[in-house]
Amino acid sequence: MNNSKKMLLYGAAGYTGKIIAARAKELNLDFEIAGREADKIMALAAELNVRYHVFTVDNREAWQLALGDKKVLINAAGPFQHTAKQAIDACLLAGVHYLDISAELETYQLAESLDNEAKDAGIQLISGAGLFVSYDALIVHLAKQVSQPISLKAGFRHFGGFSRGSVLSSQNIADLGSLVRKDGKLIQSDNLDSKLFAFGSEDVECMPTPLGGIILSYKSTGIPNIEEYFSLKLPATQLPDLTQANLPDGPTEAERAAGRNGISAEVTGKDGKVVKAYIDAPSGYNLTPLSVVAVANRIMNDDYKTGYQSPGSAYGESIIGDIPDIHLHSIQS
Ligand SMILES: NC(=O)c1ccc[n+]([C@@H]2O[C@H](COP(=O)([O-])OP(=O)(O)OC[C@H]3O[C@@H](n4cnc5c(N)ncnc54)[C@H](OP(=O)(O)O)[C@@H]3O)[C@@H](O)[C@H]2O)c1
CATH class of the missing domain: 3.40.50.720 (NAD(P)-binding Rossmann-like Domain)
Known part of the structure; x- marks a missing residue:
C-alpha cells in the first residue's frame, strides 16, 4: 500500500x-x-x-x-x-x-x-x-437498538427519475426477480405484497424489489431475514428494448433539486421488539x-x-x- x-x-x-x-x-x-x-x-x-x-x-x-x-x-x-x-x-x-x-x-x-x-x-x-451508504448506515443504527436483530424490512423512495446508465443497469436488478434473504440464505420469495413505508409526513407504497441490503446490510449486521421494497417500477420492467430506447442522460440539476430521496426501515429483535426510523436525503443523483x-x-x-x-x-x-x-x-x- x-x-x-x-x-x-x-x-x-x-x-x-x-x-x-x-x-x-x-x-x-x-x-x-x-x-x-x-x-x-x-x-x-x-x-x-x-x-x-x-x-x-x-x-x-x-x-x-x-x-x-x-x-x-x-x-x-x-x-x-x-x-x-x-x-x-x-x-x-x-x-x-x-x-x-x-x-x-x-x-x-x-x-x-x-x-x-x-x-x-x-x-x-x-x-x-x-445510494447504499446512508441506507446501510440506517440499518446499522436500527440493528444496534434491539438484541439479536432477526428481521429487516426496508423501503426506498427514489426521486429524480433514472439516468440512461441506470436504466440499462436496471435489467440486472429486474433479472433477480423477488430475491430476499431468509434464514441467512438468498431465495426467491413468491408471496411478497407491496408494503406501506413511513417517510415523515408521507406514507408511500413500495413494491418488493431486491436492493443492496440483502448483501450489504447482511454483511454489516448479519440480520438473517431481509426484505426490500422500492417506490418505483424498475425501468427495465417497463421498456421493451433498453438498448434501442432514446434516453436522456439523466435528470437536470433543477430536476435533481426538486425533491428528496427517503429510506425507511424496521428491524425486529428476537424478543419481538420493533424499531423504525427513516432517512430524508437529497435526491438520488445528488446523494x-x-x-x-x-x-x-x-x-x-x-x-x-x-x-x-x-x-x-x-x-x-x-x-x-x-x-x-x-x-x-x-x-x-
Ligand atoms: N446505486 C447507486 O448509488 C447509483 C447511482 C447512480 C448511478 N448508478 C450506476 O452507475 C452507473 C453509471 O450511471 P450513469 O448515470 O453515470 O450512466 P452513464 O451516463 O451511461 O455513464 C456510464 C459511464 O460508464 C462508462 N462505461 C460504460 N460501460 C463501460 C465499459 N464497458 N468500459 C468502460 N467504460 C464504460 C461510459 O463510457 P462511455 O461514455 O464511453 O459510454 C460512461 O462514462 C450505472 O450502472 C448506474 O446504475 C448507481
Missing part, C-alpha cells in the same frame, strides 16, 4: 461520474479522471483542470500506470457487470482501495468472493458505495456522489478496513455525519 492521497475516478465522463467529479473538486480532493472515450475525458479534464487517462477497462497496463500513485479508485462506469471485475483486479494488483456505485448484486457478490485477495493486498473493497466521495475521503484519511466490506461494516452509522443534508428520524411504533 502506498502513502498517496490521490484518487482516480474511472467512468468520469458519464452522467453520474461528472457529478462525482464536481463533488471531489468542491472538496478540493487530489484526483485524476479516466475513461474510455478520449474526447469526453479530455474535455472534462480541461473543465476541471485535472490530469486524465484514456483507456478501456481491459487494458491492464494502462490501469497500472493510472493507479501507480493513487490511494483509492472510484469506479463509476456502469453497467458494472462489464467493468467491476477488471477494475477490482487492477486495484488488487496495484494495492489501491476500490469503491464503485453499483446497484448490481452480482458485483457485490464478486467483491464478497475476493475478501481474502483484498486482505492480502491490504485494500478495502466496497461495491455499492453510492450518490455525496456518498461515494464521503467514503473516498475517509480512505484518503486512512480510515478503512481491509477485505470485502459494505459501507456499514466499514463505517457504521457514523458515515451519515459525513454526507451533507441527510437527516435521520426515529419513528414511534
Whole structure:
C-alpha cells in the first residue's frame, strides 16, 4: 500500500461520474479522471483542470500506470457487470482501495468472493458505495437498538427519475426477480405484497424489489431475514428494448433539486421488539456522489478496513455525519 492521497475516478465522463467529479473538486480532493472515450475525458479534464487517462477497462497496463500513485479508485462506469471485475483486479494488483456505485448484486457478490485477495493486498473493497451508504448506515443504527436483530424490512423512495446508465443497469436488478434473504440464505420469495413505508409526513407504497441490503446490510449486521421494497417500477420492467430506447442522460440539476430521496426501515429483535426510523436525503443523483466521495475521503484519511466490506461494516452509522443534508428520524411504533 502506498502513502498517496490521490484518487482516480474511472467512468468520469458519464452522467453520474461528472457529478462525482464536481463533488471531489468542491472538496478540493487530489484526483485524476479516466475513461474510455478520449474526447469526453479530455474535455472534462480541461473543465476541471485535472490530469486524465484514456483507456478501456481491459487494458491492464494502462490501469497500472493510472493507479501507480493513487490511494483509492472510484469506479463509476456502469453497467458494472462489464467493468467491476477488471477494475477490482487492477486495484488488487496495484494495492489501491476500490469503491464503485453499483446497484448490481452480482458485483457485490464478486467483491464478497475476493475478501481474502483484498486482505492480502491490504485494500478495502466496497461495491455499492453510492445510494447504499446512508441506507446501510440506517440499518446499522436500527440493528444496534434491539438484541439479536432477526428481521429487516426496508423501503426506498427514489426521486429524480433514472439516468440512461441506470436504466440499462436496471435489467440486472429486474433479472433477480423477488430475491430476499431468509434464514441467512438468498431465495426467491413468491408471496411478497407491496408494503406501506413511513417517510415523515408521507406514507408511500413500495413494491418488493431486491436492493443492496440483502448483501450489504447482511454483511454489516448479519440480520438473517431481509426484505426490500422500492417506490418505483424498475425501468427495465417497463421498456421493451433498453438498448434501442432514446434516453436522456439523466435528470437536470433543477430536476435533481426538486425533491428528496427517503429510506425507511424496521428491524425486529428476537424478543419481538420493533424499531423504525427513516432517512430524508437529497435526491438520488445528488446523494450518490455525496456518498461515494464521503467514503473516498475517509480512505484518503486512512480510515478503512481491509477485505470485502459494505459501507456499514466499514463505517457504521457514523458515515451519515459525513454526507451533507441527510437527516435521520426515529419513528414511534
Ligand atoms: N446505486 C447507486 O448509488 C447509483 C447511482 C447512480 C448511478 N448508478 C450506476 O452507475 C452507473 C453509471 O450511471 P450513469 O448515470 O453515470 O450512466 P452513464 O451516463 O451511461 O455513464 C456510464 C459511464 O460508464 C462508462 N462505461 C460504460 N460501460 C463501460 C465499459 N464497458 N468500459 C468502460 N467504460 C464504460 C461510459 O463510457 P462511455 O461514455 O464511453 O459510454 C460512461 O462514462 C450505472 O450502472 C448506474 O446504475 C448507481
